[in-house]
Amino acid sequence: MTDDELDLDAVATLRGAVLRLGRRLRYQTVGDADLSATELAVLGRIGLCGPLAPSALARAEHVKPPSMTKVIESLEDRGLVRRDPHPTDGRQCLISRTEAGETFTAQTRERRTAWLAQRLDELDEPDRRAVLAAAPALQRLADLP
Amino acid sequence: MTDDELDLDAVATLRGAVLRLGRRLRYQTVGDADLSATELAVLGRIGLCGPLAPSALARAEHVKPPSMTKVIESLEDRGLVRRDPHPTDGRQCLISRTEAGETFTAQTRERRTAWLAQRLDELDEPDRRAVLAAAPALQRLADLP
DNA sequence: TATTGTTATACTCTATAACTATA
DNA sequence: TATAGTTATAGAGTATAACAATA
Numbered sequence: 001m002t003d004d005e006l007d008l009d010a011v012a013t014l015r016g017a018v019l020r021l022g023r024r025l026r027y028q029t030v031g032d033a034d035l036s037a038t039e040l041a042v043l044g045r046i047g048l049c050g051p052l053a054p055s056a057l058a059r060a061e062h063v064k065p066p067s068m069t070k071v072i073e074s075l076e077d078r079g080l081v082r083r084d085p086h087p088t089d090g091r092q093c094l095i096s097r098t099e100a101g102e103t104f105t106a107q108t109r110e111r112r113t114a115w116l117a118q119r120l121d122e123l124d125e126p127d128r129r130a131v132l133a134a135a136p137a138l139q140r141l142a143d144l145p
Numbered sequence: 146m147t148d149d150e151l152d153l154d155a156v157a158t159l160r161g162a163v164l165r166l167g168r169r170l171r172y173q174t175v176g177d178a179d180l181s182a183t184e185l186a187v188l189g190r191i192g193l194c195g196p197l198a199p200s201a202l203a204r205a206e207h208v209k210p211p212s213m214t215k216v217i218e219s220l221e222d223r224g225l226v227r228r229d230p231h232p233t234d235g236r237q238c239l240i241s242r243t244e245a246g247e248t249f250t251a252q253t254r255e256r257r258t259a260w261l262a263q264r265l266d267e268l269d270e271p272d273r274r275a276v277l278a279a280a281p282a283l284q285r286l287a288d289l290p
Numbered sequence: 291t292a293t294t295g296t297t298a299t300a301c302t303c304t305a306t307a308a309c310t311a312t313a
Numbered sequence: 314t315a316t317a318g319t320t321a322t323a324g325a326g327t328a329t330a331a332c333a334a335t336a
Contacts, residue, residue, distance in 0.1 A: 010277045011262045012254070015170060017283035019257075022167020024287070025160060027207070036326070055294060062172070067327050069296060091294040091335045109157065112164075117156045119289050127282035132155045134279035137272035138162035142169070144264050181303070200317060212304045214319060236312045236317045 028115045038063060038071050043080060043097060043105045051096040053086065080104055173260040174253055178223075183208060183216050188225060188242060188250045196241040198231070225249055 026037070035043075041061050046052060052060070058068035072095055075081040080101035086092035097105065120128050174185065186206050191197060197205070203213035217240055220226040225246035231237035242250065265273050 006262050006265060006273075007277065008258060008262065010280045011265060012258045013284050014276065014280040015254070015258050015261050017280060017287040018163055018167050019170055020287035021283065022163050022170075025164055025167075038326080053294080054296095063326090064328060065295065066297080066329080070326080086294095089294085089336075093295080109160070112160050113153060113157045116160050117151050117153065119286055120151060120156060122289055123282065123286060127285055128151075130279040130282040131159065131286060132152065134275040134283075135155045135159040135162060137268065137275040138166065138279075139158050140272055141264055141268055141276060142162040142165035144267055183303080198317075199319095208303090209305055210318065211306080211320080215303080231317095234313075234317085238318080 025112050025116065028112045036071070036074075038067075039075055040108065042068075042071055042075065042095075043101055044109075046081070046095060046097050047102070047105050051084070051094040053092045053094060055092075057095060075101070170257050170261065173257045178249060180223075181216070181219075183212075184220055185253065187213075187216055187220065187240075188246055188253075191226070191240060191242050192247070192250050196229070196239040198237045198239060200237075202240060220246070 038061055042057055045057060045060050049060070054068050054072055055065055057072070058065045061068070063071070072081060072083070076083060078100075079098055082096050082098050084094045084096060086094055120131065123131070171182065174180065180188075183206055187202055190202060190205050194205070199213050199217055200210055202217070203210045206213070208216070217226060217228070221228060223245075224243055227241050227243050229239045229241060231239055265276065268276070
């Protein structure tokens with residue numbers, strides 16, 4: 001393999017593995033948590049980026065603004081997010097997590113991490129080492145624009 | 146870090162990266178066909194496991210039998226799957242992909258692989274190397290029971 | 291006039307309950 | 314009687330179009 005040519009078989013393996021693993025991770029919590037995937041994603045997004053306007057949340061989570069309006073309403077009804085006025089722009093508002101929202105996000109993250117840690121524990125040592133060594137690079141890969 | 150204790154920070158990083166990357170990969174589909182996530186998953190599942198009964202597909206894709214009935218109807222209407230009688234049990238039927246279904250699945254896989262290859266190309270060399278090196282281990286991780 | 295957010299309405303996907311046919 | 318699959322109906326989640334308020 002040369003420097004400027006990717007091994008497409010390895011890429012295909014990676015694609016399949018990430019899709020299946022991501023799928024199984026998403027099922028952790030979907031079952032007993034009463035939140036939809038987008039509601040969960042919005043809580044996580046705010047944790048990642050800080051308070052955001054509804055339009056920014058809609059863009060980030062690939063839904064349309066009217067859908068995001070409903071998602072925010074639902075989260076607000078459950079006391080998981082709060083709506084504050086934008087400091088300079090009267091049209092906008094900023095959505096933040098409440099303390100309950102932060103707790104909830106932390107619990108979900110913990111549960112998924114625990115599930116993943118259990119799976120990792122079932123790998124042999126070289127595999128586990130390779131996967132964990134690649135984690136920061138995978139993070140940069142996932143966060144590419 | 147000792148041998149029998151996982152670095153939970155690294156596991157958390159991995160969790161986030163796999164979830165985000167999987168999410169972006171799922172968005173890469175064959176545009177003009179307009180299949181739902183479950184329809185796409187069913188085509189992939191049959192490719193993975195061979196012809197399956199509707200009830201088995203429902204279990205595998207975490208939907209209820211009546212939902213799977215509709216998914217199969219839709220795929221059948223598009224000519225992507227075929228319904229054959231079960232050889233010994235008159236109640237059951239077996240869902241297989243048509244040639245068009247196989248072509249479609251291959252195209253989707255190709256497109257997602259191409260998207261991922263492009264992203265990998267934007268990483269620096271050590272990151273790319275780490276990720277590709279971990280691909281087989283990630284596959285084993287994703288396929289754990 | 292353009293942008294942010296909401297309301298009104300319709301469509302898609304999935305679930306539960308009830309029904310048919312076969313084992 | 315139990316199981317596989319379908320039909321009928323209802324409930325989420327999301328989209329488009331139209332509207333109100335602010336820049």
